[in-house]
Amino acid sequence: MxxxxxxxxxxxxxxxxxxxxxxxxxxxxxxxxxxxxxxxxxxxxxxxxxxxxxxxxxxxxxxxxxxxxxxxxxxxxxxxxxxxxxxxxxxxxxxxxxxxxxxxxxxxxxxxxxxxxxxxxxxxxxxxxxxxxxxxxxxxxxxxxxxxxxxxxxxxxxxxxxxxxxxxxxxxxxxxxxxxxxxxxxxxxxxxxxxxxxxxxxxAKRSPDAVRGAKQLFNHAWECPSHDGLALEAELQMQILGQANQMEAVRAGLAGDTPQFGPPVR
Structure with a gap:
């Protein structure tokens, strides 16, 4: 560089x-x-x-x-x-x-x-x-x-x-x-x-899976037909649900703690 x-x-x-x-x-x-x-x-x-x-x-x-x-x-x-x-x-x-x-x-x-x-x-x-x-x-x-x-x-x-x-x-x-x-x-x-x-x-303090997923969702779904956008929304959410970072967000939110996230899943 x-x-x-x-x-x-x-x-x-x-x-x-x-x-x-x-x-x-x-x-x-x-x-x-x-x-x-x-x-x-x-x-x-x-x-x-x-x-x-x-x-x-x-x-x-x-x-x-x-x-x-x-x-x-x-x-x-x-x-x-x-x-x-x-x-x-x-x-x-x-x-x-x-x-x-x-x-x-x-x-x-x-x-x-x-x-x-x-x-x-x-x-x-x-x-x-x-x-x-x-x-x-x-x-x-x-x-x-x-x-x-x-x-x-x-x-x-x-x-x-x-x-x-x-x-x-x-x-x-x-x-x-x-x-x-x-x-x-x-x-x-x-x-x-x-x-x-x-x-x-x-x-950067939020779940990296949710942050990356939101960018991917809005980049692709903003201009596409509604049925494609809804399908992508569901697909991305299924990839996030139950993963370590999503569970950590829930745990920290309920406990009032600072979450400790790991690398994104994808």
Whole structure:
């Protein structure tokens, strides 16, 4: 992993993943795409992990693509558009989509500029906590482009189609307060990183089977036909019922104790 691009700090069962190019407002260059992909793959395979926080060092979460770093020409773009066998998302799309596929909750802490690819990265998280003065934009139109880092998929569950089109066509900058009203962010906080870590640590104290199951359920059942969603709901619940972590949740709840959960069952 490119440690100068992305750092990972473990806090017990929580991982804080930080974009670490503050001098560039954490703009995305080819090395950052590689580092984000490596981080997501590593954390997704970690059975001890229970929550992830995405953050940006310095004055901004992420100001978008570092255009100057793509002067290498066609080879660089072909790399970003490449995909591994069996995967739907290419390398550029995985910067956002990989966090949607991560089996544990992912919370983005947003401040400063959250532009273009930076917003698409944040949209890949399950929750977004933003400063009121954060500035968000689907900025690709300014460069004659469409959102191409999984934004078409992550936006559709958050905002109306006409809102997504207006933002994509205009490229206008949306302040945190408006972003909350539109559905781009989950809630506002003066210190979004502290809030995100506190929430992640609270989630990490819940049964990892139920937490992972809820993410899988809502990721798949939200858009599918009702009968498929109901079937998945029942299937996932049957996999959890009677397992060690579910029984520990019941025991601790009845006794008023702090539960001691083990690894997830799946």
């Amino acid at each position: 490119s440690e100068e691009r992305v750092s990972i700090e473990r806090r017990g069962h929580v991982a804080v993943v930080t974009l670490s190019r503050p001098e560039k407002r954490n703009a995305l260059d080819p090395a950052t795409f590689d580092a984000l992909d490596a981080a997501a793959r590593s954390l997704s395979a970690d059975r001890e992990l229970r929550a992830v926080v995405l953050a940006g060092a310095g004055k901004s979460f992420c100001a978008g693509i570092d255009l100057g770093s793509f002067a290498g020409g066609e080879a660089v773009f072909l790399k970003l558009l490449s995909r591994r066998e069996g995967e739907a998302a290419n390398l550029a799309q995985r910067a956002g989509w990989a966090w949607r596929e991560c089996p544990v909750p992912v919370i983005a802490a947003l401040h400063g500029e959250v532009f273009g690819g930076g917003l698409q990265l944040a949209l890949g998280a399950d929750l977004r906590i933003a400063r009121p003065d954060a500035r968000l934009s689907i900025m690709e139109i300014r460069w004659g482009l469409i959102p191409d880092m999984s934004g078409s998929q992550t936006l559709r569950g958050l905002v109306r189609r006409d809102v997504a089109l207006e933002l994509a066509w205009s490229g206008r900058i949306v302040p945190g307060e408006e972003a909350l009203g539109l559905g781009l962010v989950t809630r506002l906080a003066d210190d979004p990183l502290a809030e995100a870590i506190a929430l992640a640590e609270a989630i």
